[in-house]
Amino acid sequence: MLLLDFSRRMPQKSSPVSRRSLDSPSAFFAWQFVFAALAALALAIPASAAAQATTPVLLDAMTTELHRAFTLLGRPGAGQPDADKQLPPYFLSYAVSEATSVSIRAQFGALADSSSNHIRVADVQVRLGSPALDNTHGDHRGSAVNSLQLPLGDDREALARSLWLATNAGYGTALDNYLRVKTEAEVRAKEEDSSPDFSRETPQDHMGKPAPPVAVDRAAWEQRVRALSKVFREFPDVYQNVVLLTVQNETDYYASSEGSRVVTPHVQARLVALAVTRAEDGMDLFREQTFEAETVEGLPQQAALEAAMRALGRSLEALRKAPVTEPFDGPAILSGRAAAVFFHEVLGHRLEGQRQRGDEEGQTFTKDVGKPVLPSFLSVADDPTMTKFGNTWLSGSYEYDDEGEKARRVDLIDDGVLKTFLMSRLPIANFSSSNGHGRAETGHVPTGRQGNLIVTSTRSVPEAELRKELIDEAKKQGKAYGLYFEDISSGFAVTTRSSPQAFQVIPLVVWRVYVDGRPDELVRGVSIVGTPLAAMKRILATGDKSEVFNGECGAESGTVPVSAVAPAMLVSEMETQRQPQGTARPPILPIPGAETPGKDASGNAKEAQ
């Protein structure tokens, strides 16, 4: 997965924000049509036949150079005086991501950036030793991958030479790390998990159709993105906003010394809106909303998007004036979207295979296989082969993972009982093979990651009923109110990419639902305390409608697109407190344009046409 950094040298780097989908099914009508057409096309051409006919030059250059490297590296007769003292690699792979992209960004109601890019990056993976113990062991995992930008186009000589350079450097790193791994293995006590370092898998051969270059009507979308940002002028207290459209068409080429050859496209259009305000007491408040579709045509209509911006603005103005929360320990409902984020961050990450192995890992669930970890009416699967849920496109879908393994559905938790983990080719105790979840951003070693996390329930009730149960539960516990978490953000949304605070959740929109029939009351500054995981065991019932969270997820193997799908959840006990807050004052002068209310809305509406 190649993620382009468009924010080069921008004073304010746009932080990766978590993503959610749009509720409106009608907005996806156009996209569905496109998708159906694509699917039909894919079926019409048998993959193997297509493969024979048109092996891309890039893939051909990759396999040729890979073969040459694999047969020459570290082997006697390679023309090097000390070749016989070296080690040949037992595994070599080239993963090349080629992406074209367009990025359009507006803030304060005007265009701030509009750019396009085309880039090819190769990740060369070299493994020395044996699958049982290789250069990636323990905290040497990163030593498997060396990355290099590749020339565009079909110049075989230039491609081969770049790959040679990257492979040679990668081999050097691998060798150095392997020697250290061997020494460390000799001096340390036996490891708790003595699984091998690399699983055996069947080679894959799949020639997908390379993604076409991004086609976006730049001028039209510049105008649309600008107009969306301009909506926030109606909300003078929203003192920062960013609307960002990124459209990326990527093709992943994979070749390995085991004989795998895989070509898969991954295309995605994403619109992100972020708006920020600050309460009079200095508390920073933000809302963000994202829209994903396979292509830019699949994004919602402009009117729907503008309405969504307006809703964000209104929400922030309401939050600014909302009372600050008080410590609370009682029943709560997580909306479907909030539950999806919650399950992704709190449960999903802990089910990643590599977290069950290694001294630094929490190993929360390592010993829990076959045991109940959730109430028995809940099941959790991860299914990257699912491309949409209802009418919503799932951004965590893929055909092959970043180790060239075929994506597949994995039933992680059945009726509350833990069955397995999200596996890359890093084996762990009792789980020796990949289940097609080895994912990584370019430049990283793939690890077990989520794709589309799907939570299902057999104890579901209509949402009105769920709300009634919340009130009953609050009464039972002697509380004046229960909490309704309408929107929560993953912690990653507000931290830097370099220090991903995965597993954290930040409630953004929380309501008090009073038992005495008073209207619901919005509160701000809510933060969840205690182990969020504990809350999961206290789920009493779920709603009967599922919602989708589409997002970008950051962890050790980089940022990858993910989705999570869950129904609303009633939890018997959720402990919250007031979040630590900033002390900076709100801006002293009003935002420009707000001095004479009314003038801007009309004046600028004209400009926008």
Added chain:
Amino acid sequence: MNRIASIATIAGVGFLAACMSAPLVAAAQATRADAEKDPVLKAMLEELDRNMSQLQLKGFEKPFFIQYRIEEVQEYSTRAEFGASEGSQRAHERIARVTVRVGDYKTDSSGGRGDGALELAALDDDPIALRSALWTATDRAYKSALAAYAQKQAALKEVQTPPQADDFSHEQALVSLLAPVELKLDEAAWRDQVARASGLYRQDAGSRAGEGNVQYSTAVFEARVTTTWLVNSEGTIVRKTAQQYQESIGVGTQAKDGMRLDRSYASAGSALKDVDAPEVFDQYARDLLASLDALRKAPLVEEEYHGPLLLSSDASADTLRELLGSGVTATRPSLGTEARTNGPFASSFHENVLPGFMDVVDDPGLKSYAGKGLLGAYEIDDEGVPGQTVKLITGGRLENYLLGREPVRDFPRSNGHGRAGITGGPRPALGVLKITAQDGSADEALNARLLAMAKDRGLASVYLVQTLGGGLTPRLLYRVTADGTPAGKRELVRGAVLDDIDQRTLRSGIVAAGKDLFVANYYGDVPVTVMAPALLLEDATVRRANQKNEKLPNYPPPE
């Protein structure tokens, strides 16, 4: 003012046509009313006025000075490796930088973190969006200025020695409006040109021999046009444009013992016509490849050498930039000290820093020299002060410093050298630094003198540095035979570092200097030109670098 050309006219290079037509708008007579015809300036002035009159936190001081600088950067770069393009990038953004000062000219909030705030600004000339970016940055800058000012007041109470100069200089307000420039290039032609140049190692018969050893061959073309709008609360209004273009190539290999060897060449200027024509550039690239091959075969330098050293004018420009650059710029010394400035020439005012036969002047108004455009030239600095010609060193004596609006003792005013990189705050910096020798010698005379010095000291050989790489490490270093026949025979050696070349060398170790100046244009955030003569040094150290020699490639390159 853009006297350099309207259109590049190098024969056979049609694609070099950039839009250079930047007609001069009546600069001297321009008024605020003229400025307000520019929507960017109009928005800036409106927001500036609003903040100057209204921005105040209850119980705290108002700002006494606000400056807005918006830079519109249009950038293009294209890069190729091993003969094929890796892609091109076009960037276009506007960045607002806001400086707010609290206090007064004598003592204000400047220094530390009270320097300013940045914000991405609208590319559209939308007044509300432009003002919004300035508004939010001003708010942040003002709040941090208040904090910085309080800290400064506290710090002043802790020292006995008062500051040696005011915090901020008084300057004449200035209105100057030059027309902005669009970056226009034949992008496809440049993409192909760098692709071709980076593949010369495999296409050219003369270079083909060394092909197997080339470990990288990267060519890059980059262009940057920056339009700056600057307004301040003293009434200064400036619109100006700077242009930079550069084509460069780097090639590298390893010697048989593993030593990394690199060569690079760049051609840069403030107009496209300053960049080498393709055939000229390619010839440099071929020479580079040939020299890389020669370096591979060259012997290691001796372990240590002390004696005379001749720096070519090329090597001298790099050396003098390094050694003089940090000394001739005046910056505020630490609070509580009596120092005038920082750096190696902090206490050298009116002292000898070069031999008596040498002069140094920084003249940002010098736009070309010997037909070559000078990248470091500019009209007005990034604090709205016209760049002045500053005679820094006369007859070897340090007589002046380069200053922005931050005064130092005895230098209460700026001389127009407050320069800023994109997003950066202004700092005193070089513009066009010209180093000359009275009665400079021809190259032959310098070479003869070098050999004569060798004879006097009984040395069998001496050294000549032709080019330097980063960290003043020689890339092309020749051992020159002093005795035997023929005397003056040059042999390329590799693996050397220079030592004992410092400000003391400049003061008392320069025996002679050349008469011809090498023009070094340094492309970068703050572009600089250094013009320097060859220098013959009395005594320097050349020794073996003894760097780690990395392993040779583990397997041969593809055919």
